[in-house]
Structure formats: C-alpha cells, structure tokens
Amino acid sequence: MTRDYSQFLPSSGTASDSPKRAPLDILGWQPFFAQQTDLEALEASPPVRVVEVHRNGLRVRGDGIEALIPPGPEATVGDWLLYNAELPSHSAVLERKSLFKRRAAGHDRSIQMIAANVDTAFVVTSCNNDFNVARLERFLALAFEADVTPVIVLTKADLCDDTAPFVEEAQRISARVPVVLLNARSEEPAAKLADWCAPGQTIAFLGTSGVGKSTLVNALFGSEQAETGAIREDDSRGRHTTTARQLHFTEAGLAILDTPGMRELQLAEAGDGLADLFADVVELATQCKFRDCAHESEPGCAVRAAIAAGTLDADRLERWRKLEAEERHNTASLAERRAYDKNFGKMIKTVTKAHKGRKGRK
Ligand SMILES: Nc1nc2c(ncn2[C@@H]2O[C@H](COP(=O)(O)OP(=O)(O)OP(=O)(O)O)[C@@H](O)[C@H]2O)c(=O)[nH]1
Ligand SMILES: [Mg+2]
Ligand SMILES: [Zn+2]
Structure with missing residues (x-):
C-alpha cells in the first residue's frame, strides 16, 4: 500500500486549506x-497516533491504519509513532511537544x-x-511542567446559586491561568x-x-461520544464512569482526550511547573535579604512583608511551601x-557476564 504523504510535510500547507480534512490532520498531526x-x-513507516493504552499494548490510528501494537514502545496516549x-513493537516514538506525568499512586515511586x-x-x-484550590494547584503545576497550557473550567454553573466566589477563588490561583465558567450540559x-x-x-x-469531563467531550462533539454518569447526591462525587x-x-x-477521574496527584520532578504557577511568590523570594530565607522570622523577608501588606495571601504561601516540600x-x-x-542493573550485568565467562571456559 503506497500512500502520498507529501502533503503531511511542513512545507505543503494545502491540507489545512481544503474543506475536507486529511486523515492525519484529523488525528492532530502538526508541523512539529x-x-x-x-x-x-x-x-516506509507511516505515522500513527496512540489513542488508547491497554495492558496488552497500544491502540494506534493512522491514515488507513488501526492496530494494536504489542508492549514495547515507551509511549502513552497522544504519542506519535x-x-x-x-x-510493530519496534515502532519509534517521535519527540513530544509536551508530556503530562505524575508520580504513580501507591508505594511504587515511579513516574x-x-x-x-x-x-x-x-x-x-x-x-x-469538588472545588478545592490545593488540588487545582497540583493539576496546574503538572500542566506547566508538561509544557501544556492550562485552563480552569468550572462546571455546573446552572446548579449553583452563587458562582462568583468560585470564579474569584479560581482566578486568584494564577494570573497565567484563564478561568471559564459554564454549564457542560448546555450549548x-x-x-x-x-x-x-x-x-x-x-x-x-x-x-x-x-x-x-465526559459531558464536555460530548458537548464539543455535539453528540454522545463518551459515557457519562450520575454523581452521588451526598458528597457531589462521581462514580468513575470513564x-x-x-x-x-x-x-x-x-483531538480530545477524556480521562478517568484523578484524585491523588503527587508532584515529582515538577519544580519548574511549580515555579511557573507560583511565579509571583518565587519572584518575591528573590528580594529577601537572605538567599536561603525560609520566610519565617528572618529580617528583610520580602515574602512576609507582602503578607503583612496584604498583597500575598498567607494560605497561598502555606500551600506553596507544602507543595515545594512534597515535590523536593x-x-x-x-x-x-x-x-x-541503575546499580542493580549493573550488578545483574556483571553477574551475567561472569556467569557467561565461566560457561565459556568449560
Ligand atoms: N447540570 C449539570 N450537570 C452536569 C454538568 N456537568 C456534568 N454534569 C453531570 O454530572 C454527571 C457526571 O458527569 P461526567 O461527564 O460523567 O463526569 P466525568 O468528569 O466524566 O466523571 P468520570 O468519568 O467518573 O471521571 C453527569 O450526570 C452529568 O450530566 C453541568 O455543567 N451541569
Ligand atoms: Mg468521564
Ligand atoms: Zn523571605
């Protein structure tokens, strides 16, 4: 099967002009x-996008390609191979524009x-x-770390008598993060x-x-794509429908990614993202008299001065501290x-070599 891929190279530009979009454009193929x-x-090896990750492999889609690639490529949903x-298990992963990751839940400390x-x-x-500033901050820090643009979406505006406090609190989180209030079940x-x-x-x-989340996916499609579920009346929590x-x-x-509800988000290797989210506090800290100022009782502390002056919220500083400590x-x-x-791997290699050596001498 030979396909004409010339239109998918960066110089062409024709694909986006045509009213009917080319298959790879639909999948989110970009000049990058x-x-x-x-x-x-x-x-020789056409691009395919990972649309779902299963235990037995990666579900991928390309131009005329639908396949399940057995485990092999270190890839996740959204990757291009x-x-x-x-x-198939040797399909190469293209360099990523962004990667959203978290520390795995439980005792496994991996990413x-x-x-x-x-x-x-x-x-x-x-x-x-459900509204919880500290949790939002975790998502946002991870998004900044991932090089993804974050936007806060406040749903169920139609079920709330006074949405203003939610909007105001969300807007206070970061000047860099827009806030959108809506009814996901409407137009x-x-x-x-x-x-x-x-x-x-x-x-x-x-x-x-x-x-x-799934209700929003469906709203953008204008049709039922993703299953949605009722929430429990007592605590407004969902039932993990997705x-x-x-x-x-x-x-x-x-291209729209729907994800299952995530509650536990531990920050690891997200120092830059955290610094982006709390850019104003980080900037203030550079003005403290002492470089290693803990912003507690040190003289000349710009952070405490800002709190005293009412330009920085004490709770926000506390949350930043907690997240910083956790991240570190x-x-x-x-x-x-x-x-x-790494050491364990080296040891195994040495042992295997020694074993092979012995075998060779026999
Ligand atoms: N009235 C109203 N109901 C909403 C709104 N957004 C979601 N719902 C309802 O809330 C329930 C849960 O919505 P889902 O879209 O399934 O939630 P989800 O975030 O995908 O949940 P999981 O898949 O479990 O992670 C459904 O009954 C939706 O109809 C909204 O803005 N207004
Ligand atoms: Mg869902
Ligand atoms: Zn200080």
Whole structure:
C-alpha cells in the first residue's frame, strides 16, 4: 500500500486549506512532528497516533491504519509513532511537544505518563464540594511542567446559586491561568472553549470523577461520544464512569482526550511547573535579604512583608511551601530509586557476564 504523504510535510500547507480534512490532520498531526521525519521515512513507516493504552499494548490510528501494537514502545496516549508494520513493537516514538506525568499512586515511586502532545489541558472542577484550590494547584503545576497550557473550567454553573466566589477563588490561583465558567450540559462549551479548540489542536480534560469531563467531550462533539454518569447526591462525587484515557477526534480536526477521574496527584520532578504557577511568590523570594530565607522570622523577608501588606495571601504561601516540600521529597526519592535501579542493573550485568565467562571456559 503506497500512500502520498507529501502533503503531511511542513512545507505543503494545502491540507489545512481544503474543506475536507486529511486523515492525519484529523488525528492532530502538526508541523512539529512532520519536521522530525521525511518523505522516505513516512512512506516506509507511516505515522500513527496512540489513542488508547491497554495492558496488552497500544491502540494506534493512522491514515488507513488501526492496530494494536504489542508492549514495547515507551509511549502513552497522544504519542506519535512511526509505525513499523513488520515489527510493530519496534515502532519509534517521535519527540513530544509536551508530556503530562505524575508520580504513580501507591508505594511504587515511579513516574507515570498520563498524556503526550496535548496543547491545552482543561482542569475541570464544579461549583460545588469538588472545588478545592490545593488540588487545582497540583493539576496546574503538572500542566506547566508538561509544557501544556492550562485552563480552569468550572462546571455546573446552572446548579449553583452563587458562582462568583468560585470564579474569584479560581482566578486568584494564577494570573497565567484563564478561568471559564459554564454549564457542560448546555450549548455553551463549544463557544466558551473555542479559543483553545482550533483545528489541529489536542486538548485534554482532567479532574476528579463526576465534574463533567465526559459531558464536555460530548458537548464539543455535539453528540454522545463518551459515557457519562450520575454523581452521588451526598458528597457531589462521581462514580468513575470513564475508566481509561481515550483520544476522540472530531471531523473538524480537534483531538480530545477524556480521562478517568484523578484524585491523588503527587508532584515529582515538577519544580519548574511549580515555579511557573507560583511565579509571583518565587519572584518575591528573590528580594529577601537572605538567599536561603525560609520566610519565617528572618529580617528583610520580602515574602512576609507582602503578607503583612496584604498583597500575598498567607494560605497561598502555606500551600506553596507544602507543595515545594512534597515535590523536593518525591524528586529526591525518585532519584534514589533510579540510582538503585541503575546499580542493580549493573550488578545483574556483571553477574551475567561472569556467569557467561565461566560457561565459556568449560
Ligand atoms: N447540570 C449539570 N450537570 C452536569 C454538568 N456537568 C456534568 N454534569 C453531570 O454530572 C454527571 C457526571 O458527569 P461526567 O461527564 O460523567 O463526569 P466525568 O468528569 O466524566 O466523571 P468520570 O468519568 O467518573 O471521571 C453527569 O450526570 C452529568 O450530566 C453541568 O455543567 N451541569
Ligand atoms: Mg468521564
Ligand atoms: Zn523571605
């Protein structure tokens, strides 16, 4: 099967002009990826996008390709691979525009990849008990770290008598993060999220269970794509209706990632993201008299001065401190684990070599 991939190289520009979008455009193919390859490589190993991760492999889609690639490539939902039809598990992963990851839950301290090549992450919460600034901050720090543009979406505006406090608190989190208030079950989402939903973009909905992520996916499609579920009346929590991360594609060329509710988000290797989210506090800290100021009782502390002057919120400083400490601790333990794994790997290699050596002498 020979396909004409020339139109998917960066110089052409014709694909986006045509009213009917080309298959790869629909999947979110962008010049950033095209630049990493060339016509010959594209023909030999066509690009495919990971649309779902299963225990038994990666579900991928390309131009005329639907396949399950056995475990092998270190890839996650949203990744682009160059499909090796003969040896699918050897398909190469293209360099990522962005990678959203978190520290895996439980005692396994490893990093878990959540999604690759997302342009905008809508961090979704509702105007009810789900709303929690500290949790939002975790999502946002991870998004900044991932090089993904974060937007806060407040759903269930229609069920709330006074939405203003929610909007105000969300807006106070960071000047860099826009806040959108809407009713996910109405016509509003398409218009209110339009700025981030141009053709060719990949967007993701993140948040806890029951906040309306799948409802928003359906609203952008204008049809039932993803299953949605009722929430419990007593605590406004969802029931984990969505169980897997899955990419959906609209005819207009928007790639939409729906994710299962995520509650536990531990920060690790997210120092830059955290600094982006608390850029104002980080900036203030550079004005403290002492470089290693703990912002407690040191003289000349610009951070405490800002709190006294009412320009910095004491609770916010506390949350920043907590997240910083957590991030540092997790990053250190991750580094420890990596060093241990590396040494262990070396030891195994040495033992295997020695064993082979002995065998050879026999
Ligand atoms: N009235 C109203 N109901 C909403 C809104 N957003 C979501 N819902 C309802 O809330 C319930 C949960 O919505 P889902 O879209 O399934 O939530 P989810 O975030 O995908 O949840 P999980 O898949 O469990 O992570 C459904 O009954 C939705 O109809 C909203 O803005 N207004
Ligand atoms: Mg869902
Ligand atoms: Zn200080």
